[in-house]
Amino acid sequence: MKEKSIVLSLQNIKKKYDGLEVLKGISFDVRKGEVVVIIGPSGSGKSTLLRTINGFEKISDGHIFLDGELISNGKNCTEIRKRIGMVFQSYELFPHRNVLNNLILGPTKVLKKEKSKAIKEADVLLQRIGLVEKRLAYPRELSGGQKQRIAIARALIMNPDILLFDEVTASLDPEMVREVLDIMLELAKSGNTMIIVTHEMEFAKAVADRIIFIDHGKIAEESCAKNFFEHPKTKRAQKFLNIFSFAK
Ligand SMILES: Nc1ncnc2c1ncn2[C@@H]1O[C@H](COP(=O)(O)OP(=O)(O)OP(=O)(O)O)[C@@H](O)[C@H]1O
Ligand SMILES: [Mg+2]
Numbered sequence: 001m002k003e004k005s006i007v008l009s010l011q012n013i014k015k016k017y018d019g020l021e022v023l024k025g026i027s028f029d030v031r032k033g034e035v036v037v038i039i040g041p042s043g044s045g046k047s048t049l050l051r052t053i054n055g056f057e058k059i060s061d062g063h064i065f066l067d068g069e070l071i072s073n074g075k076n077c078t079e080i081r082k083r084i085g086m087v088f089q090s091y092e093l094f095p096h097r098n099v100l101n102n103l104i105l106g107p108t109k110v111l112k113k114e115k116s117k118a119i120k121e122a123d124v125l126l127q128r129i130g131l132v133e134k135r136l137a138y139p140r141e142l143s144g145g146q147k148q149r150i151a152i153a154r155a156l157i158m159n160p161d162i163l164l165f166d167e168v169t170a171s172l173d174p175e176m177v178r179e180v181l182d183i184m185l186e187l188a189k190s191g192n193t194m195i196i197v198t199h200e201m202e203f204a205k206a207v208a209d210r211i212i213f214i215d216h217g218k219i220a221e222e223s224c225a226k227n228f229f230e231h232p233k234t235k236r237a238q239k240f241l242n243i244f245s246f247a248k
């Protein structure tokens with residue numbers, strides 16, 4: 001079978017904050033339609049890594065390529081952000097805009113689409129995430145799970161090359177976690193290219209084509225989900241997974 005093309009390539013990414021090296025040479029590729037899940041202990045550098053990919057953080061060394069084009073040189077930041085969607089733990093919706101206006105802001109202002117076209121696309125997405133009835137609601141009128149589904153739709157409407165998710169269920173009540181994870185599973189099944197940082201191990205197992213385990217700013221282990229969860233190779237990953245099986 002022909003291998004899918006590489007969407008994102010990270011080559012020896014290093015990041016220092018005032019002398020503290022937080023990322024110590026991270027390299028991996030993500031192919032079209034692939035779902036990569038990044039797990040690792042708190043403070044290991046997962047969020048920093050995602051933020052370097054979409055240009056929120058400048059890297060100290062290394063190269064990042066998107067569809068073969070160098071994007072880590074600090075040029076064309078706006079252009080790059082159009083092509084990389086990111087969803088955060090804290091939703092980051094605009095509080096003074098209703099759902100529809102949150103969704104169409106990017107397409108109309110950044111992609112210069114016609115408003116009527118953007119509204120049509122927003123309605124299709126609202127249907128897909130089951131929130132049509134909330135199209136005129138304000139963020140304060142939504143539950144955490146609903147806000148997060150809107151934040152995902154807002155990333156999707158830009159039709160990005162890759163979607164990055166940073167612990168998007170971490171601040172949700174347990175009953176709302178499922179509705180958000182189900183949408184992400186559906187996105188994975190429909191062929192979206194995704195990098196997901198999560199502490200939800202069952203979800204990681206179900207959604208990941210590949211697991212990357214990061215410890216102290218380095219890739220400590222990388223394998224398919226089945227191998228990682230059933231036969232973790234490193235002591236560090238074994239210990240990490242044990243904590244989760246006790247917590248269940
Ligand atoms: N803006 C910053 N300035 C200085 N140090 C930072 C900054 N952001 C992160 N760090 C440090 O970088 C390291 C990695 O942080 P990061 O947020 O990437 O970890 P993480 O793996 O996402 O952790 P968690 O699972 O708790 O979210 C930590 O030691 C953190 O204190
Ligand atoms: Mg984090």
